[in-house]
Amino acid sequence: MGYAAIFFYNDVNEVENRLKELVQEICTELKVDIIEMEIMPDHIHLLLEVDPQVGVHKVIKTIKAKSSRILRGEFPYLKTKLPTLWTNSYFVTTVGGIPLSVVVKQYIESQKTSQRY
Template structure:
């Protein structure tokens, strides 16, 4: 991946976050149509903010996202934008998510800035995680 420096009035930046979040109780509810719709919603929210999604992997019980936001957006803001938006829409569209879980997402998330490792390493990790997972595990 070639470094892409973006600019805005008063700033030049190349910032990336690796964000991971899970459904409440780490229930494996992110499969099939829910997975497809979740991916669409994540892309829609990124487009709304002008954020670049470098890699996205939705597993049955967690989401890995490598996103490049504007530097004015903190990791907590980015994570909460995705979690709030997707929860609202998925719970409205899939009633079984409302009946099985008091809230769709757990309150916590993991966020790391890309820098200690290269952006390529994070992207490769997200794209190939399932190949390395212990068979039958499915957990990060």
């Protein structure tokens, strides 16, 4: 999930920590298990276990809508610095077997250390 990242340096950790809390709260509300989560400078990686009855689209849409509304309320400068917190696009792939989920989890974990600019 991509988002435009223009934060004041001192607030980056505060915004990142709050975003993590919000994603966890939203996933709990939707009964979605977070297997892995990494917040990057311009996007977020999530490995989720989503009930097919709920649907991935609903989960992503809800995460983006609620987190944007709450973050912009708690950090008012985001309203003026970013025309929109999240982009409309996102990438989703399904993971059916344990070996692939391990590979995806390792990929997500490695993204934090190999930041790209």
